[in-house]
Amino acid sequence: MKRNATPNDEIRWQSVLERDPNADGHFVFAVLTTGIYCRPSCRARHALRQNVQFFSDASAAQEAGFRPCKRCQPDKADPHQQRIEKVAQACRLLEQETTLTLDELAREVAVSAFHFHRMFKSVTGMTPRAWQQAWRAKKLRESLKVSETVTDAVMAAGFPTSSSFYRQADSTLGMTPRQYREGGNALSVRYTLQSCQLGRCLVAESDRGICAVLPGDSDETLIAELEQMFPHAQREEADQTFRQRVATVIALLDGQHLSVDLPLDIRGTAFQQQVWQALRAIPVGETRSYQQVAQSIGKPNAVRAVANACGANRLALLIPCHRVVRQSGALSGYRWGEARKAELLRREKEQGR
Numbered sequence: 001m002k003r004n005a006t007p008n009d010e011i012r013w014q015s016v017l018e019r020d021p022n023a024d025g026h027f028v029f030a031v032l033t034t035g036i037y038c039r040p041s042c043r044a045r046h047a048l049r050q051n052v053q054f055f056s057d058a059s060a061a062q063e064a065g066f067r068p069c070k071r072c073q074p075d076k077a078d079p080h081q082q083r084i085e086k087v088a089q090a091c092r093l094l095e096q097e098t099t100l101t102l103d104e105l106a107r108e109v110a111v112s113a114f115h116f117h118r119m120f121k122s123v124t125g126m127t128p129r130a131w132q133q134a135w136r137a138k139k140l141r142e143s144l145k146v147s148e149t150v151t152d153a154v155m156a157a158g159f160p161t162s163s164s165f166y167r168q169a170d171s172t173l174g175m176t177p178r179q180y181r182e183g184g185n186a187l188s189v190r191y192t193l194q195s196c197q198l199g200r201c202l203v204a205e206s207d208r209g210i211c212a213v214l215p216g217d218s219d220e221t222l223i224a225e226l227e228q229m230f231p232h233a234q235r236e237e238a239d240q241t242f243r244q245r246v247a248t249v250i251a252l253l254d255g256q257h258l259s260v261d262l263p264l265d266i267r268g269t270a271f272q273q274q275v276w277q278a279l280r281a282i283p284v285g286e287t288r289s290y291q292q293v294a295q296s297i298g299k300p301n302a303v304r305a306v307a308n309a310c311g312a313n314r315l316a317l318l319i320p321c322h323r324v325v326r327q328s329g330a331l332s333g334y335r336w337g338e339a340r341k342a343e344l345l346r347r348e349k350e351q352g353r
Contacts, residue, residue, distance in 0.1 A: 001295065012054050028074050029054050030066040037061035042072035079340070080296045087123040090141045094132040102128060122301045126271050134269045189230050190242055193219050196253040198340050201316075202226060203246045209263030213249055213316045215336045229314070252317045264318060271302075275309035282323045285348045289327045311335055317344070 023040035030037035031047040037055065038044060053158075055061040058068065058075045077085075086109040092222035093100055093108055100108075105128060106116035120128050189211070191204035194296040196215070202222035204212040212229065216222040245262055266273060278296050282288050288296070290303045299305075310321040313335065322341045326332050334341035 004011055009054055013038070013049060013052065015093075016052070017046065019043065027056055028052055028061050030060055030061050030064070035067050037064055037066040038069040039072040039074045042069055042074075044069065044071055064329055083119050084123060086116075087120050090120060090128065091115070091124075091131065094128060095135050099132075118263055121299065124302065124305065126302075126305070134271070137269065175322060192242075193222060194246065194250055197255065198251050198253055198336075198343065201250065201253055203249050205242055205245065206265045210245065210249070210266035210315065210318065211265035211267070212314045213253075213318055214314070215253065215316050215340060249318070255351070260352060262318065264315065266315070266319075268312060271305060272309040274310055275306050276313060276319045276321075279310070279313075279319050279321055279323065280319060287323050287325045287329075287345065289329075290324055290332075291327055293324055307332070323348075 012023070012027055012029065015276065016029055019041045021041040026040075028037045028039060030053045032051045032053060033047065037058070049091070053064075055066075062068070076082075089109055090105050093105060102117060103113050106113040109116060111119065116130065116149065120126075120131070124131060126134070133217050189204055191202055191212070193202050195198060195201070198213070198215045199217050200219055200222060202212065202214045202216070202219075204214075204223070204226055212226060214222050214225055216225070249260060266276060268276065274297050275293065278293050281296075290306045291300070294300050294302045295308045297306075306324075309326055311333070313319045313321045316322075316336055322334060322344045324332075331338050331341055331345075
């Protein structure tokens with residue numbers, strides 16, 4: 001019996017020819033000569049077009065009398081979704097005080113340790129150990145605000161009370177746990193507000209280097225943002241050296257193409273710092289997609305995590321997150337506003353000519 005093909009069927013057929021994994025879950029196709037139905041991404045040899053029929057889902061294909069393909073298993077959950085669910089389960093196990101070994105985690109999600117490690121990293125962009133350290137660091141920041149002592153906060157976050165913990169905490173918090181608990185009260189944080197072509201700008205510096213470059217529209221908003229980072233930061237008189245560094249930052253914001261080698265106080269997880277290093281490697285006048293950045297750090301499936309790392313950047317221009325755009329080339333969200341992002345990219349493109 002001859003069937004009338006619809007334009008939608010021809011789009012589906014093209015997805016089958018391309019074995020497009022993005023089409024999985026949207027429809028299945030059945031082969032009349034074999035009585036089998038498959039996912040669009042199935043790697044089996046293609047049937048002739050006239051022998052192919054499309055169904056909205058596996059249930060419809062089975063009701064029509066077709067059997068599921070043993071190779072692509074279209075009657076089961078999407079393989080990618082299965083991986084995501086297994087990784088989500090592992091993340092819940094990691095987000096607890098008890099430390100689990102790689103073998104224990106793999107057994108819980110019913111895969112081999114080797115396959116689990118690769119699967120977890122491909123989905124999250126981090127190793128299981130790095131994920132747990134990041135979760136504990138987040139838990140520590142929360143606990144330090146409410147615990148009576150630093151030791152209580154350390155225990156509540158599931159960290160071992162050892163010297164290695166304090167080294168990890170210092171690199172993650174940018175200060176010792178006690179200093180963080182006191183809102184950065186023991187830190188020396190200098191900041192100043194100046195005008196630039198993008199509006200107002202707050203530049204802050206700790207003893208380690210420039211720790212914040214925040215463009216904005218009002219001094220009040222910028223100071224509030226800094227106080228969120230360092231609740232007890234005190235304004236100090238800028239010395240000559242700091243004024244010179246601020247002048248360099250403002251020159252960058254005003255579009256001057258400078259070779260900058262300022263000391264930076266970069267605070268973040270290991271993954272965030274890896275992303276930020278990749279951003280600093282993007283040449284002036286060029287852009288990269290979130291996918292390209294993820295691929296450049298060896299984590300092609302960590303696109304969302306890359307976007308989150310861009311959003312967590314506190315050093316405008318010094319870490320050029322404005323050079324990351326959507327796969328289509330369209331601008332995406334920017335911490336300091338898409339209008340500023342568009343202006344920065346326009347100026348840099350002109351400089352690169």
